Amino acid sequence: MKKHGLNQITFMQFIFIIQGCQVGTGVFSLPRELALKAGTDGWITLILGYFLNLIASIIIVKVLEKYPDDTIFDLLIRLFGKFVGKAMALPIIFYFAFFTWTILSLTMLFIKHWFLQITPDYIVVCLIIAPGFLIVGKGLHVLGRYSELVFYMTIWMFFLLLFSLKDARWIHLLPIIKEGWKPIFDGVESSVFSFLGFEIVLVLYPFLKTKHLAVRGIVIANSITFFVYLGVTLICFAYFSPDGITDYNQPLFNLLKMIEFHFLERFDMIFLALYLFVISTAWLPYMFGAAFGANFLFGTKNAAPFGTVLLLSFVVLTVFLHPSWNETGQWTEFISKVGIWFVYVCPIFLYLYIRIYNRFQRSDS
Template sequence: MKKYALNNITLLQYIMINFGMAVSFGFIELPALMATEAGTDGWISIVIGGLVTMLASLVVIRLMKRFPEGTIFDMLAHYMGKWAGRAAAFLFALYFLLYAYDGLIYTVRLIKGRLLPETPAFLLALMLMLPTYTIARNGLRIVGRYAEFAVLISIWIPFVYLYTVDNLHPLYLMPVLKEGWQPILSAVPGTFFYFLGFVSSVILYPFLNHQKHAPAGLLIANGITMLSYLFITLLCFMFLSPDEAKLIHQPSIYVLKSIELSFIEQVEGLFIAFYAFIFSLAWIPPLYFAVFCTTWIRGKQEHRPHLRGIVILFAASTYFYLPTYDELENISQLLGASGIAIEYVFPGCMLVFLWIYVRLRKGRNET
């Protein structure tokens, strides 16, 4: 019997967790970043960044195929000893906590700034943390089901943007490569931050019902993420002039102000309210992964005590201190640098190490 068989997830849940973690606030922020870094050619940077991420995600899956019965921590403990597994679990716990904190504070800031300006940040964080604990305490299977629900209930959002078709100007995209390849390539590293989350497969892989479908599942998740970013970026670039796209913060929300529906006054308010389900995938799965790491270090199965402590800490911290947008930007930069090291670099290094380790051991056995 598999070690993690009692909490298996389906392929669809696997896809939705990875997709939700990546697309959460990238859908809001990425068009403005690409307009600033590469102008209206920024959509090409997204394609390149998406393809690089797909390649990196396949490296993660190739790594996990070396030890399909366990997580990356079990693998390290098996090959290098328990100290290596615990050290990796500790680093991943810190990374997932930073990931969750960044997503939570961004959401609190957005809701407070756009919907509930008079509501204290502490109350907003508390309202978000209560359902977070309810979902995450019941294990990965429930987290996977919630990810399915969050994405499916938000699937109407892209169709709302079709109401802006009459205001789009495709000529804003012309000419392609107007400033050459240099701005496009220089903007590619900035896209990696908005594709982070696929390293969760180092924990999710042994829980997956049909592991042979893991490569396809991760490619689908990254592909949907890339298409979502392309959709909203191209739409914003065609709605706003090249100069406006560089000046307007959160253009994905700004575009919605042009939509008038007879049955609702502010479409952007409804968008933020429903998109909060997607935002929640930026902290609910990472929080679960963080407590999974901490309980693995202690060799325990019960993760709820750790989860309660972190949830209370996150909510209480906003009462005493709420990062400003500039400070949140610094946190995001730290997360981006950490994410590139952990998600893009570490799996490849680990795969090379295992290849060398197996070759050396085979050589010793032959002698």
């Protein structure tokens, strides 16, 4: 029996877990962030970020395929020993946990702003995490099925944005590269952050049934995310004026308000309510990664107690901190900088270290 046989995921589940991690709350503000850095040439910045993330994704897979049954936590102990390996695992667990906390805080603020204005923060957080815990507690194979189901249920939502194109002005995108390449390169950091989520492969890889398709899967996941982001960005750039788009913190929300149907008055409210399912696929894999890492760190067989403690700690933090939009913005900026180091520097370091490690092992034998 395989080491991770009970929790194995299919190729399609592998794709949709990664893609779900990438497309979360950031899509609402991404057009504005790109416009601030690169103007209406921000879509070019997005293309550059896409290719950079593809390279980083493939490097991560190449690192893991050397030891296909090891998660990142197993690999660290194999390469650096038990004590150092567990010490190096702590920042990774913290990264997954803090990413979960940031997305949950943003989700709570969205729900309070649009639906439950007078409901206490901690009640909203409890409503979010209760069904999420039931999914994560059942194991990765259930999480994979959930991510795949949510993708099929909600992919049609992005095609509805095409209704706004009747009022679009594509001339807003011209001329291309109007201010040179420097602003475009300056915005690469924002586009790179928007693709964060593929690092969950560090935990998913040993559970994948068809590991020889891992590179193909991560390319497909990144490509789906890229086309969603590119479509949303181009539509927002064409709808809003080049200067006007920066006046909105979340241009996609303002765009949704303009879409009307004869049989539906507040389409934006329906869209956001359904989009909460998409957001859940962003934080649930990170939650699983943090609980799985804690389970590995303490050498236990059941990750559910660690997941319970982690989720309860989020509720307690909400009671005492009462997260605001400004605070969550600061946390997002912090975790984005950490994430860029985590997905670019660490895999390259591990890849080079493994090559040296294997060479020394062969020379010793």
